[in-house]
Amino acid sequence: MQHQSLRRRLGTLAGAALVLVTVMVLSPLPLSAHHGWGGYMDAEFEISGTVETPVSVAGPHASMKIKADDGHVWDVVLAPPFRTEQAGLKEGIIPVGAKITAHGHRHRDAKKFEIKTERVTWNGKVFNVYPDRS
Amino acid sequence: MHDFMMWMQTSALGHFMRESGPWTYAIVNLSHILGVASMFGALVILDLRLMGVWSRTPLAALAEAAAPVAAFGFALAATSGIGLLATKATEYIGNPFLYIKFPAVAIGVVNALVLNFSPAWRARGTRELSQRENRQLAWMGGTSLACWLTAMGAGRMIAYW
8 A cells, every 4th residue: 555655656756857847848938058158148259468367277167367458357268177278278388478369258247357268369379169169 | 364265275285176187176076066965865864854754764773874974975075175165265255155155064064063962862762752852853953954955055156156
């Protein structure tokens, strides 16, 4: 008797979970297919500046900071450490003071000077950290 | 605060987290999640039992399994968490979620110690507990759930500040 009712309860729970998942999947809400890109503007954006803080591949994302022509220090967010290094952008390659251009997407918050970067250009060399996006 | 964070960041641990390879942070992060998952999974069952759920299952039996798992999970989470913090400690100054998470962890730990030394908990399995004792256990179970849910929620939100 107990065994039967437990199975029924599990069945109800499984059914509820299935309904919930189906509703979520068919939801008309626009689900961003981009992992982590949702907080950034859709338009392509680029910013140039001189390197203030050189490339660091300390997780979870590699990063660097540049002083742009607008006077602000921009956070240049790169790809996760492994993929950033695979693109050739290892630590110590681009020196402090070097002029670089970051191409990607600007943070949606206008008060934040942050770019989620797809590629970095330095001295004519392009470091493509998100090759499937550019 | 800044001095302490700078000290953490420039420590040998900080250097190790940043300079030992591209997968280090990811692995330490994974360990942190495994520790949290083990700890919270065990505590959900144990704390609900303290609050009276599954009253037919003897507390002593349940605790014998759940308590060590929770303790091990906490040890793993705390150790790996220090590594995660040391990676970029100064960048976390001003992040409000840290000021919620660490007090919640502290209260959770104190609550666990109080439970551990309480006569009611120590008497589990040896004798029938009084109504008052069961209420004490229930309160500590509820506090535990509240603290660790808060700690986990705030912990997850740190990255989104």
